[in-house]
Amino acid sequence: MAIQILMPALSPTMEEGTLAKWLVKEGDTVQSGDIMAEIETDKATMEFEAVDEGVIGKILVAEGTEGVAVNTAIAVLLEDGEDASATADATPAPTEQAPVEETPTVSTPAQAIASVDIPMEDIPEGTTFTSTTVREALRDAMAEEMRANEKVFLMGEEVAQYQGAYKVSQGLLDEFGDKRVIDTPITEHGFTGLAVGAAFGGLNPIVEFMTFNFAMQAMDHIINSAAKTLYMSGGQMGCPIVFRGTNGAASRVGAQHSQCYAAWYAQIPGLKVVMPYSAADAKGLLKSAIRDPNPVIFLENEMIYGTSFDVPDLEDFTVPIGKAKIWRAGDDVTLVSFGIGMKYALEAADRLADEGISAEVIDLRSLRPIDYDTLINSVKKTNRCVTIEEGFPVASIGNHLSATIMERAFDYLDAPVINCTGKDVPMPYAANLEKLALVTTDEVMAAVKQVTYR
Amino acid sequence: MAAKKPAQKTNTSGEELIEHYKKMLMIRRFEEKAGQLYGMGVIGGFCHLYIGQEAVVVGLEASAKEGDSRLTSYRDHAHMLACGMDPKGVMAELTGRSGGYSRGKGGSMHMFSAEKRFYGGHGIVAAQVPIGTGLAFAEKYNGTDNVSFTYFGDGAANQGQVYEAFNMASLWKLPVVFVIENNQYAMGTSLQRASSSPELHTRGHAFMIESEAVDGMDVLAVKEAGERAVAHCRAGNGPYILGVKTYRYRGHSMSDPAKYRTREEVQKVKTERDPIDHVREMLEQGKHATTEELKAIDKDIKKVVSEAADFAQTSPEPSLDELYTDILR
Numbered sequence: 001m002a003i004q005i006l007m008p009a010l011s012p013t014m015e016e017g018t019l020a021k022w023l024v025k026e027g028d029t030v031q032s033g034d035i036m037a038e039i040e041t042d043k044a045t046m047e048f049e050a051v052d053e054g055v056i057g058k059i060l061v062a063e064g065t066e067g068v069a070v071n072t073a074i075a076v077l078l079e080d081g082e083d084a085s086a087t088a089d090a091t092p093a094p095t096e097q098a099p100v101e102e103t104p105t106v107s108t109p110a111q112a113i114a115s116v117d118i119p120m121e122d123i124p125e126g127t128t129f130t131s132t133t134v135r136e137a138l139r140d141a142m143a144e145e146m147r148a149n150e151k152v153f154l155m156g157e158e159v160a161q162y163q164g165a166y167k168v169s170q171g172l173l174d175e176f177g178d179k180r181v182i183d184t185p186i187t188e189h190g191f192t193g194l195a196v197g198a199a200f201g202g203l204n205p206i207v208e209f210m211t212f213n214f215a216m217q218a219m220d221h222i223i224n225s226a227a228k229t230l231y232m233s234g235g236q237m238g239c240p241i242v243f244r245g246t247n248g249a250a251s252r253v254g255a256q257h258s259q260c261y262a263a264w265y266a267q268i269p270g271l272k273v274v275m276p277y278s279a280a281d282a283k284g285l286l287k288s289a290i291r292d293p294n295p296v297i298f299l300e301n302e303m304i305y306g307t308s309f310d311v312p313d314l315e316d317f318t319v320p321i322g323k324a325k326i327w328r329a330g331d332d333v334t335l336v337s338f339g340i341g342m343k344y345a346l347e348a349a350d351r352l353a354d355e356g357i358s359a360e361v362i363d364l365r366s367l368r369p370i371d372y373d374t375l376i377n378s379v380k381k382t383n384r385c386v387t388i389e390e391g392f393p394v395a396s397i398g399n400h401l402s403a404t405i406m407e408r409a410f411d412y413l414d415a416p417v418i419n420c421t422g423k424d425v426p427m428p429y430a431a432n433l434e435k436l437a438l439v440t441t442d443e444v445m446a447a448v449k450q451v452t453y454r
Numbered sequence: 455m456a457a458k459k460p461a462q463k464t465n466t467s468g469e470e471l472i473e474h475y476k477k478m479l480m481i482r483r484f485e486e487k488a489g490q491l492y493g494m495g496v497i498g499g500f501c502h503l504y505i506g507q508e509a510v511v512v513g514l515e516a517s518a519k520e521g522d523s524r525l526t527s528y529r530d531h532a533h534m535l536a537c538g539m540d541p542k543g544v545m546a547e548l549t550g551r552s553g554g555y556s557r558g559k560g561g562s563m564h565m566f567s568a569e570k571r572f573y574g575g576h577g578i579v580a581a582q583v584p585i586g587t588g589l590a591f592a593e594k595y596n597g598t599d600n601v602s603f604t605y606f607g608d609g610a611a612n613q614g615q616v617y618e619a620f621n622m623a624s625l626w627k628l629p630v631v632f633v634i635e636n637n638q639y640a641m642g643t644s645l646q647r648a649s650s651s652p653e654l655h656t657r658g659h660a661f662m663i664e665s666e667a668v669d670g671m672d673v674l675a676v677k678e679a680g681e682r683a684v685a686h687c688r689a690g691n692g693p694y695i696l697g698v699k700t701y702r703y704r705g706h707s708m709s710d711p712a713k714y715r716t717r718e719e720v721q722k723v724k725t726e727r728d729p730i731d732h733v734r735e736m737l738e739q740g741k742h743a744t745t746e747e748l749k750a751i752d753k754d755i756k757k758v759v760s761e762a763a764d765f766a767q768t769s770p771e772p773s774l775d776e777l778y779t780d781i782l783r
């Protein structure tokens with residue numbers, strides 16, 4: 001029976017791609033493992049291999065076609081002894097298909113998310129903006145700081161020749177060479193300790209963890225060596241270093257690769273901790289982090305690397321560490337979040353507005369130090385607060401904020417603060433369970449209804 | 455990799471060769487199907503295929519006996535098939551369904567079988583090495599003569615915990631066979647770019663661990679080395695290191711464009727050193743199997759794999775209350 005060859009998904013987040021090139025033509029015999037086509041995904045050009053053997057009966061999608069949806073039939077393969085007439089009734093390969101929403105937990109909006117209507121501190125009147133992905137903004141920040149200071153260098157697994165496992169360091173090796181953009185062996189504990197030593201020795205390392213899950217291998221050096229030395233040396237020597245990489249749940253990568261470390265690091269005196277949401281904040285905060293004389297934990301998120309935001313066209317745009325940003329002013333409830341949690345907060349605020357509830361949305365951006373004043377002032381105005389984060393519920397950032405609000409604004413509260421968090425379970429792999437384990441916009445909505453007694 | 459090895463004359467029986475052939479082909483077809491299901495979006499997240507490396511685990515499993523334990527990294531599907539786990543249960547775990555070995559909660563990288571003493575499926579590079587050493591510690595403690603097969607990659611071989619494990623394994627004479635599956639790349643980093651000493655089997659010398667280099671494209675060579683290693687361990691002489699040289703045909707995971715090596719490099723290994731072709735040639739030359747018999751084997755295997763794929767797509771998703779089960783007992 002003839003087999004339809006379907007457009008493959010070649011990355012966890014791919015929904016469509018370009019059929020860049022056919023390497024076979026009609027009538028060719030293919031063996032499993034033969035490369036049939038080159039396909040461009042959202043991240044790279046991939047070779048597509050045959051699984052079954054047979055003869056290419058018909059090519060259904062011409063090379064050069066863009067926007068071919070995953071699972072579209074692209075060719076028909078004839079098995080032993082069939083002729084081309086079989087192509088007419090070719091049956092698609094197994095029909096059960098992944099629900100589309102199963103792939104990315106967060107879809108990437110096509111348009112840039114503009115934040116120009118929100119007051120951005122220190123941006124001069126008349127500044128223009130360029131729509132930039134978070135991925136590019138991070139790279140631009142590193143490139144600008146490396147140009148400005150030759151002591152800054154980048155080190156990590158696959159950061160140089162591979163251009164970054166998530167393509168964040170794209171182009172840096174070309175511009176700065178292998179003295180300053182350094183591929184390491186897979187030895188997190190070792191290279192983290194080495195980078196701390198380099199910082200003691202007067203350099204300004206940026207250490208990329210392929211993901212923060214692997215920084216657990218290096219935890220001792222981050223906490224015991226980097227964070228505490230300034231104190232233990234009576235102020236003689238500090239550790240100017242940035243530890244950065246993707247943090248939190250990606251899509252379907254299971255328990256050992258899906259964890260938010262915001263609350264862990266935020267607990268440690270001697271560290272600064274930032275977790276940006278927008279591309280502008282990613283850029284401005286990373287530049288500040290690289291200049292900071294202290295160890296800074298810089299938590300990114302794979303699910304928003306490809307999201308575009310407006311970034312100001314300024315020669316040297318920085319965002320101060322330790323300052324929250326009000327994304328949206330409101331009167332009825334304060335939604336406070338950071339990182340990817342902002343996505344749920346902003347979505348909820350939109351939906352709440354439709355229902356006549358005015359939410360003020362605060363992006364903490366920094367988790368150590370935390371900008372308590374901005375939060376407390378907001379709660380004094382709205383008298384209600386919901387916190388949102390993807391991390392575990394016990395000893396979460398939200399728990400800490402609740403306690404602080406209780407201490408500093410108890411008399412202003414009209415309802416107990418509610419913490420929306422990820423669930424108290426290791427991340428499951430199954431699609432249906434993973435969805436349940438993450439915090440959702442619906443849960444934020446429900447929490448707001450509860451604190452506003454609607 | 456050494457040039458093409460002629461199908462050697464061997465004393466190995468036809469029956470045994472056919473067994474190896476079936477197991478290796480099963481792994482290859484299973485992995486191809488997994489790649490296809492990933493392409494359809496039925497498998498999510500990361501999915502690391504073993505295609506090209508089949509002779510390693512099949513050769514070593516042939517040297518194992520009942521009660522031995524094994525564990526490896528995230529590139530684990532083949533290890534499960536080779537130790538006798540059910541392809542249906544493995545495939546259903548890849549699709550995240552209740553019929554999977556971890557009932558859909560672990561996924562491709564994290565699967566286990568208490569029954570087959572398969573201790574995972576580990577997503578963190580090299581984490582399995584001290585754990586495998588600990589399994590060997592338990593064997594010695596319990597006075598068994600079983601061994602622990604602890605597999606890890608050339609990239610993993612640079613992690614510090616590997617050497618901490620080597621030291622304890624040797625110091626306490628633990629029955630662990632360390633199998634370094636050197637497929638020559640750790641993601642996009644070749645061995646030469648990450649390792650100061652390319653001969654990975656010598657990494658245990660400082661700890662006085664006996665070791666040898668093994669041709670991982672030749673299932674019989676792997677099996678023989680495995681038998682030496684296992685005999686050494688079972689006799690109470692402590693650990694043994696096998697530096698097995700092999701090659702992965704596919705990208706590191708499904709989303710790796712593999713730009714760090716040429717298509718010709720891959721093609722050369724496929725045509726000159728394919729571990730399955732090698733056994734097929736031996737079967738043909740020794741007249742152990744006719745073309746028809748080989749075709750029938752291929753067909754049977756395809757059927758098993760296609761049934762596994764059907765099962766993996768029709769087995770229901772885990773029930774929602776599974777979210778909160780198995781966190782503590």
Ligand SMILES: Cc1ncc(C[n+]2csc(CCOP(=O)(O)OP(=O)(O)O)c2C)c(N)n1
Nearest residue numbers: 214529577578579607608609610639640641
């Ligand atoms: C501690 C840690 N660091 C980094 C990673 C990301 N990572 C996953 S696989 C891999 C390459 C490992 O290569 P190797 O040990 O040679 O095994 P292979 O994939 O070739 O089987 C890397 C860097 C990880 N999972 N864990």
Ligand SMILES: [Mg+2]
Nearest residue numbers: 607608639640
């Ligand atoms: Mg490798």
